Amino acid sequence: MKKQLSVILSVITVAAALAACGGGSSAPATTAAPAPETTAAAATEAPATEAPAAETEAAAEESGEGKVFNIYAWNEEFKGFFEKYYQVPDGVTVEWHITPSDNGAYQQKLDEALLNQENADPDEKVDMFLAEADYIVKYADDAATQDITALGVDDFSNTYNYTVQAASDADGVVKGVSFQCCPSALIYRRSIAEDVLGTSEPDEVQELLNSWDKFNAVAKDAKDKGYYMTASFAETYRVFSNNCTSPWVDADNNLQFDPQIEAWIEQTDDFIANEYTLTAGIWDDEKNKQMFADGKTMCFFGPAWYFNFCMGNAQDPEKGCSGDWAICEGPAAHFWGGTWLMAPAGTDNPTMLADIMNTFINDEDVCSKLVENEAQFSNNQAVNKKFAENPDYGSEFLGGQNDVAVFSAMTDNIKWENHTIYDQLLNEGLQNSLQEYYKGVSDKETALKNFYNYVNETYPSIITP
Amino acid sequence: MSKNVKNPKSRGVSNAKWGYLFILPFFIAYICCTLIPQVMTFYNSLFMNYRDGLKQIGPKFVGLQNYVALFSQDNSGSVGILKYFGNTIILWLMGAIPQIVVALLLAVFFTSYRLNIKGQQFFKTVIYMPNLIMASAFSMLFFTLFSPVGPVNQVLIASGWVDKAVDFLNIKISVRVLVSLMNFLMWFGNTTILLMAGIQGIDQTLFEAAQIDGANSTQVFFRVTMPLLRPILVYTVITAMIGGLQMFDVPQILTKGKGTPNRASMTLVMYLNNYLTTSKNYGMAGAVSVVLFIISAALSLIVYNSLSSQYRKPKRHRKY
Numbered sequence: 001m002k003k004q005l006s007v008i009l010s011v012i013t014v015a016a017a018l019a020a021c022g023g024g025s026s027a028p029a030t031t032a033a034p035a036p037e038t039t040a041a042a043a044t045e046a047p048a049t050e051a052p053a054a055e056t057e058a059a060a061e062e063s064g065e066g067k068v069f070n071i072y073a074w075n076e077e078f079k080g081f082f083e084k085y086y087q088v089p090d091g092v093t094v095e096w097h098i099t100p101s102d103n104g105a106y107q108q109k110l111d112e113a114l115l116n117q118e119n120a121d122p123d124e125k126v127d128m129f130l131a132e133a134d135y136i137v138k139y140a141d142d143a144a145t146q147d148i149t150a151l152g153v154d155d156f157s158n159t160y161n162y163t164v165q166a167a168s169d170a171d172g173v174v175k176g177v178s179f180q181c182c183p184s185a186l187i188y189r190r191s192i193a194e195d196v197l198g199t200s201e202p203d204e205v206q207e208l209l210n211s212w213d214k215f216n217a218v219a220k221d222a223k224d225k226g227y228y229m230t231a232s233f234a235e236t237y238r239v240f241s242n243n244c245t246s247p248w249v250d251a252d253n254n255l256q257f258d259p260q261i262e263a264w265i266e267q268t269d270d271f272i273a274n275e276y277t278l279t280a281g282i283w284d285d286e287k288n289k290q291m292f293a294d295g296k297t298m299c300f301f302g303p304a305w306y307f308n309f310c311m312g313n314a315q316d317p318e319k320g321c322s323g324d325w326a327i328c329e330g331p332a333a334h335f336w337g338g339t340w341l342m343a344p345a346g347t348d349n350p351t352m353l354a355d356i357m358n359t360f361i362n363d364e365d366v367c368s369k370l371v372e373n374e375a376q377f378s379n380n381q382a383v384n385k386k387f388a389e390n391p392d393y394g395s396e397f398l399g400g401q402n403d404v405a406v407f408s409a410m411t412d413n414i415k416w417e418n419h420t421i422y423d424q425l426l427n428e429g430l431q432n433s434l435q436e437y438y439k440g441v442s443d444k445e446t447a448l449k450n451f452y453n454y455v456n457e458t459y460p461s462i463i464t465p
Numbered sequence: 466m467s468k469n470v471k472n473p474k475s476r477g478v479s480n481a482k483w484g485y486l487f488i489l490p491f492f493i494a495y496i497c498c499t500l501i502p503q504v505m506t507f508y509n510s511l512f513m514n515y516r517d518g519l520k521q522i523g524p525k526f527v528g529l530q531n532y533v534a535l536f537s538q539d540n541s542g543s544v545g546i547l548k549y550f551g552n553t554i555i556l557w558l559m560g561a562i563p564q565i566v567v568a569l570l571l572a573v574f575f576t577s578y579r580l581n582i583k584g585q586q587f588f589k590t591v592i593y594m595p596n597l598i599m600a601s602a603f604s605m606l607f608f609t610l611f612s613p614v615g616p617v618n619q620v621l622i623a624s625g626w627v628d629k630a631v632d633f634l635n636i637k638i639s640v641r642v643l644v645s646l647m648n649f650l651m652w653f654g655n656t657t658i659l660l661m662a663g664i665q666g667i668d669q670t671l672f673e674a675a676q677i678d679g680a681n682s683t684q685v686f687f688r689v690t691m692p693l694l695r696p697i698l699v700y701t702v703i704t705a706m707i708g709g710l711q712m713f714d715v716p717q718i719l720t721k722g723k724g725t726p727n728r729a730s731m732t733l734v735m736y737l738n739n740y741l742t743t744s745k746n747y748g749m750a751g752a753v754s755v756v757l758f759i760i761s762a763a764l765s766l767i768v769y770n771s772l773s774s775q776y777r778k779p780k781r782h783r784k785y
Contacts, residue, residue: 103722104743111519138518279632285614286630421518425743432723439635441726450728452540457739460746461517464540 066122066348069094072110072129074101077309078179078339081374085366086359089352104425104458107135114144117346127347128356131176131340133166134424139342140167141421145175146345151354153177158380159361162416167340176342179360179370181379182303183410184238186330187311189321190399192298196222202401206328209299215331216267219276222298229276231290231297233268233438234431237282239301240264241427242334247418248426254463255426255455258418265434272438279439281431288313293321303336304377304407307397315397323399327406333413377407384408422459429454503758510751515744523748531752545736546756552724553732556716557709559645560652565701567649568656573686575657576664578672589661592654603651604718607643608634634720640730644716648709656701663697664690699772703765710761713738733757 069092073079079096088094099109113126120126131139139145148154156164156174160181167176186209190200196218197208209215219229230236244258271277278297280286290297291313302310307325314320341357343350359366360379367380371387375395378384387393387404394400420426430451437447452464510531514524539545571592575585582588595603610617611633618630633639667690675685691698713734716724722738724731733753740750 108742111516114519142519144519280613285612289614436635436726439632439726441635441637446541446727449539449541453545453728454739456539457736457746457749458743459517460515460744460749461522 065092065351066125066127067092068123069127069349069352070097070123070125071095072097072099072106072113072126074099074106074130074132077305078130078341081179081360081370081376082356084373085369086356092349092352101132101424103428107138107424114139114344117144117344122348125346125348126344127349128353129342129344131342132424133182133335133338133340133419134427135421136166136176136340136342137419137423138421140175141169144345145169146343146347147173148176148343148354148357149174151343151350151357153354153357153361155358155362158382160379160381160411160414162335162414163338163340163379165416166338166419167342176340177357177361178338178340178379180303180305180338180376181384181407181411182305182335182338182377183407183414184242184301184303184306184334184336185327185403185406185410187300187302187307187325187327188298189295190324190326191321192222192227192296193326196225196227196298200326202326202328202406205326206330209328209330212263212267212331216270219271220274223274223276226296228278228290228297229271230299230301231278231287231295232280232282232284233272233277233435234282235277235287235299235301236267237264237427237431238336239330239332239334240267242336242415243332244418247420248422249420249462252463253461255452255465261430268434268438279435281435291321292316292319293324294319295321299330301330301336303338304375304403305337305339308375322397325398326401327398327403329406329410333410335414371404375403377404381408422462425458426455429458506751506754506758508751509747510749510755512748512751514748515746517744527748531748532756534749535752535756546733546753548728549731549733549736550760552729553710553712556641556644556648556712556730556732557706559641560648561702561705561709563645564649564653564656564705565698568653568660568701571653571657572660572664573690575661578669589654589658592657594654595650596652596655598651600647600651600714601718603647604715607647608719611639611643635726637726637729640716640720640725644712644719644730647715647719648712652705652708656705659701660694660697663694666697667693695772699769702772703768706764706768707761710757710764 069088071079071082071094073096076098079098082094097109097113099106101107110126110129113120114129117125129139153174156177159177163178163181164174167178168174186206188205193205194200197205199205199208209218215229222229240260240263241258244260246256246258248255250256268277272279278286278290289295291300291311300306300311307314307327314325315322341360343353343357347353360370361367362380364380364383367378367383368386370376370378371383375397384404385408388402388408389405390402393402393404395403433447433451433454434444436442436450437444442450455462455464509524511526511528512524513522513527513530515522535546536544574580575582575588609615612618613630613632617633618627621627621631622629631639633643671689671693672685675689680688711734712732716730716732717735717738720730722735724735734757737750737753737757740746740753
């Protein structure tokens with residue numbers, strides 16, 4: 001009896017150890033092995049399937065395409081529009097894989113999934129993913145995405161040209177579409193503008209702020225009256241960086257500072273020294289607090305998605321100040337961000353993918369609803385024109401101003417040039433390093449050296465000065 | 466096997482076999498989960514192997530080039546890995562010294578039959594409690610508490626102690642204190658319980674004998690408790706040190722991975738993580754891991770030898 005018991009016990013211990021080992025060994029293996037194949041499981045955070053199994057199978061058989069449509073995204077913005085305005089075909093379940101983009105986390109997750117695309121189970125293949133202007137080149141100019149004109153998305157007559165250029169590879173093959181166009185405006189508080197500039201009318205404000213010289217001079221006036229010109233040291237970063245005449249790295253992969261970036265640093269030095277702005281980052285709570293009614297900041301910069309998705313504090317029914325805002329072009333034309341829907345190679349739902357893309361750029365009804373209900377600036381020129389010319393259309397948040405008309409006028413000046421696959425983390429990294437300098441933690445030289453160290457660690461192929 | 470068991474003559478031999486069988490799982494687990502990854506890490510550290518965008522660069526054998534890069538001066542003119550090693554040690558010492566002192570005191574109080582503290586179970590549970598909170602959650606909590614718009618600053622401003630919000634997370638000393646404080650809070654309960662077990666393992670008659678001989682509490686602590694507690698203390702210090710060298714989660718989340726200010730709170734593992742996240746640079750990350758392993762092993766040996774050699778001496782003296 002005792003012997004039998006000990007045999008059983010020893011078998012159990014050995015088995016348990018092996019089982020634990022099998023689970024445990026995969027973790028160190030991912031950090032040690034050169035090929036990250038073991039992380040396939042990471043791509044499969046499968047939420048529960050909703051459609052009944054029988055129905056699913058029948059419908060899927062009919063279309064001959066996958067039953068699960070996987071979408072990778074970094075926030076809930078597009079998910080909201082998708083669920084409201086896109087009719088998912090019967091039998092297909094849509095699964096969202098959402099990872100925040102901080103420190104490149106979204107790109108890491110997406111990269112693992114795309115690199116594993118070939119071996120992935122059909123239900124786990126990426127069927128569509130979202131990409132932002134800062135890193136779209138990395139995906140558009142790679143075999144991981146496919147030509148969407150071949151899938152039936154070929155009518156770009158109404159989309160804005162730069163959105164198509166951004167999603168194309170070096171040979172001009174289009175790999176995705178954007179459902180929004182993102183010219184970025186100067187968003188100002190009407191009441192503060194009234195106090196500082198003596199007017200709150202967009203045309204007049206634009207006239208007073210249409211160059212950096214004027215902008216910098218007004219910053220002093222604002223300060224004299226107890227206001228901040230902007231609420232973050234990086235608020236004007238995009239306005240400069242979008243007008244760069246050279247990319248972040250040259251042909252030999254040397255890191256380079258464009259004169260526009262240097263101009264931004266110069267302006268920010270001045271703004272911080274004179275307390276025209278705060279040392280908060282663009283997404284920090286400290287900055288966002290300035291959007292409340294008791295905020296003291298006159299100017300913010302951002303496209304339509306910024307004031308309708310990221311200015312929640314201003315829209316707060318109790319502490320906010322909805323209606324006290326207006327937009328104008330500001331000192332320089334620029335765009336910021338934008339969400340592209342990209343077509344990954346190897347999707348098992350190409351028809352549905354093409355259908356989604358066509359819906360969000362060419363379906364007039366859906367595009368109109370995006371403008372009307374969601375305060376988006378759509379990527380459909382005909383629809384935008386309709387709203388721009390409609391005297392009854394106006395944004396409540398902007399005190400009745402017709403934002404579509406303002407944005408439409410700005411689109412001609414948007415350029416898509418000088419982008420690299422490294423943009424997101426270089427833009428973020430530079431801002432993070434310089435923030436320490438502006439907070440007085442380190443001197444400028446140290447801050448830049450920290451930025452170079454960061455670049456060396458993040459992108460080994462870039463050569464720093 | 467059953468044949469051997471049935472034969473009474475070979476009984477001893479068969480028992481040894483069972484013994485080997487029982488320790489087998491550990492060795493299998495050790496080889497699979499520790500030894501192989503360790504060797505693989507070293508192997509990987511000899512290659513140039515990273516990702517540029519979606520393109521894989523390498524693996525290409527480069528010998529010890531990664532180690533050379535690791536120990537050469539970076540852009541700021543210092544050797545990065547030494548700086549981060551220094552940070553790690555400072556952060557660890559700032560947390561570990563109070564942790565062990567406080568834990569030792571509490572352990573002595575709790576085990577003292579003269580104090581005879583009531584409700585020990587309750588206190589033990591309470592001091593152990595912070596260890597049950599996930600480090601990341603704990604760190605996030607502190608991040609929110611001490612942010613420029615967080616409650617601590619609100620209290621400070623409301624009570625008139627400061628005019629402008631204090632940016633705790635961008636001041637070298639306050640970041641280091643916060644990290645150490647969190648590590649201290651999380652681990653002192655665990656250490657207390659270990660040391661209590663150690664003290665309770667000491668024969669009570671020795672304490673009584675010392676008191677009858679006229680020793681006061683301090684003398685009892687330094688002459689009786691401490692020498693006999695040394696094996697457990699060595700164990701505690703070494704495990705705390707290995708844990709401290711691998712410090713990652715608390716400073717990573719508190720400083721959003723940046724090691725603010727001016728990389729003064731960047732630990733070795735955070736540095737390793739910088740190589741791993743975006744570029745999947747297994748070569749450099751592997752080299753950092755190997756260096757970290759060598760440092761941990763060396764420091765553990767030093768601590769073990771210095772503490773346990775002192776422990777052996779008084780034992781020998783007692784014979785005379």
